[in-house]
Amino acid sequence: MRMFKLLFWTGCFILLSVTEQDTGETEIFCSSEPVVSFCGSSIVLQCHLEPQQDATDNTVKWTQQSDVVHVRKDGKDVPGEQMERFEGRTSLFSEGLRNGNLSLQLSSLKLSDSGRYKCSFQVGSVEKSCYVNLSVNGYEVIGSPEPVTAESGQDVVLPCRLEPGFDATTLTVEWRRNNATVHLYRSQKDDNEDQDQRFKGRTSLFHDEMHHGNISLKLRNVSEEDAGNYICFVPKCREKKGNIALKVVLKDEDPNKKGLVIGLIVTAVVVLIAGLVCYKHLEVGQDRQEDNNQSEIRRR
Template sequence: MLTSLKLTDTGRYKCCFITDNVEKSCYVNLTVGESDVIGSDEPVKANVGEDVILPCHLEPPFNVSTLTVEWKHNKTYVHVYRSMKHDPNQQNSRFINRTSLFCDEIGKGNISLLLRNVSKEDEGLYICHVPKLHSQVRKGNITLKVDAAKHDTKQQFNESSK
């Protein structure tokens, strides 16, 4: 049994045993990294000013902590995780200090994005991408719908009492 598989564990393994003084063997090919990136088929909804989680994970679960994870919105970098930490160098200034990944979950294949203080301009298609994943599906799509009608109860009360 192999545990905590790494990409470098991919290869051909030989199992040998002796029975009736005859050596017998068999081979097993192991491919690590055949997980797909999965976004969300359903749109994620949020109100202006709220925090929202954009779900994305690998199926089956796979540790991507040593790989690069990129989040984009309209070809703009929202969040980049590289070398086992957040990399702010490519991040669009609109998203600085508003995004994070769940670092303790990345090892379990959870690459969901927390987006804080959502604005109407955050609405649209997000793509989570693991460029060097050994898989056919390296990107997941998530659509964020933002309700701009954030109601201030004091303002509503003042307007209705006029």
Template sequence: MMMFKLLFWTGCYSLLSVTEQVTAETGIFCSSEPVESICNSSIVLQCHLEPQQDATDNTVKWTQQSDVVHIHKGGKDIPGEQMETFEGRTSLFSEGLRKGNLSLQLSSLKLSDSGRYKCSFQDDSEEKSCYVNLSVSEFEVIGSPEPVTAESGQDVVLPCHLDPPFDATTQNIAVEWRWNNSMVHKHRSQADNNDAQDLRFKGRTSLFHDKMTNGNISLKLHNVTQEDEGKYTCAVNCNGRLQMGNITLKFELKEENSNQTGEYKVIGSSEPVTAESGQDVVLPCHLDPPFDVTSLTVEWRWNNDKVHVYQNLGDDNEDQDQRFKNRTSLFHDEMIHGNISLKLRNVSEEDAGIYTCFVPKLNSQVKKGNIVLKVVLKDEDPNKKGINDPDSTQTPTSPYLTDLIGLVIGLPVAAVLVLIVGLVYYKRRHSRQRRSDPVPNQDGSCAGQNSLQADPQADPEPHEGIEMLPTEDHGAHDGQDGQQDNNQEEEPLNDPN
């Protein structure tokens, strides 16, 4: 009985499964909303099967009216049946086909691509299809309605962009800037191509490459002159169709400064600059009033030799005199404030002389400044101070020589001091001994305390011919003599010599 029930329900389940597969029909669906894009962009036209079905080995076909846009048969694309205008611009998603994704990717859009597209799927003898509407429009190139003003020597940005924003670095897009009929700047195939650039603009133009992906095609023009004034055109060529925008550049004279000359001045140094051999030195030079010279040419010369050259926003020392190679530099961060001072390293006597700082393209009558460099040897520096005397003008003595002189002088002085102390000690000791020991008189008696008191001015030195007698007992005399010695210790010794 149980076996019968199991076989019954198994059979029912199999029958239902077969019925479901038979009744579930595969449907094809496209995007119901129209697809809009712009020239030269890429787009995906959506189309898929429901429920999912592997369409790898089926026929998938995209057409526009009667033109074959793309065809896929037997597991591969058939480009030979494709309309020529779509060659190399269409593709299906190979992995997506396994899941019923029939969407078409169309790149490098043209205005002629606009229209109604048909997505077809053929399974055995049955073909199913749906439709997608595509609209391709042109972008606008927008310049500046207001003129751009710049002064001589300045850098200026001429604004221009694409609307709607669009990647201007993609293939088949060319960006051109022109002034009248002259080529100012050209960008094509993701790189600048200025072979046809007018010589007036060589090395003076650039685009903002990192912003071009957002449609910014503005031009930066360096070191503006009065000759640059006029009408500029930014043009974008998309698949043979040219879109343009216009910008006007006006040249403006600088405002007159306080000295009413209307000019900037290059100022050197009225006082000479002195340096020791081997030192680094800064030769001061600046513009007055302060002025940004980063876009100008700055030259430093010594006589007729080139010391340092700055131009085109960087150092250019190809023609630099060999004597100054790798020894010079400017303060680039300070040039925006008009500081064009030169740093010269490892100065030698040969570097002495008159230096000239020169700004040749400055709109001024005073384009040069002079600086005198004096180089002295360390031993000949008249301003060098002594070691111990900060106001001394004498050459400082070596510390080793100073120590030697001190040793030579110190030794005799110390010896003399020791000798004097010894003599003083000897005389004081000897004087005490004479006062304590009795000396025989002519009558044979001993001279004692009374005789010393009677003649305090007597010569303390023993007379010639008188012999000092030793005493065995100084009992009574020691106390008196000790007291007297204590009283007389503070008195200076009378030295006849």
């Protein structure tokens, strides 16, 4: 009996020792390089466990100084502990947690998001953490310094770009003229529900080029009513704006029609001159006939 108890407690001691050793060997690592991004975009702050360990049911916490960015406990997120300014903008990778991936995705970046972030992993009373630095930069929205001129009936491109030219596909981009919505792009697609009726079916962005910061607008079949000042802007990060003036001129008439009109005018002038010449000729002939008649009368 004593031998059995000795073996039992020895096994428990060994099991506890192995468990403590495994927990003690787990390390947490964050990105060693600062993460740099731009206003309005989305980023991932890297954090993972080595060796890989299933962290699905463990406590994972992200903070920025004293502000709680994201918390996950007992297999689910706890939004009630999150600071209001991060609401709806953070998430962990559910599948990745199974392999020890504790990385945080942060969307719709703001300038105020810049700072030092702490990634924490807790098992029981043991907490391990690491840090990653995030720098959020602003940008310029550049329109056209010169007016854009187009003929009525033509398609025209109103140029606008981000400087530096980073990926704009995750941003909200809006085009306006006066108080009218010309075109709206958000959630990575065109959203023209609130678009002014005058521009319905006539506007588009260059989606393939938005990856390089091109947010120019194509406006089809322009008319004189389209002339005016346009604004392209990103309603984040202090609402940077670009201005573009559009001038619309009447389309020149068909050159063939012009030639026909000129030909008719020339023909009319020639006919008029010929008529005058004939009239003068007849008038001279009549005068001579009268003179001959007078001479014949005198002879008699």
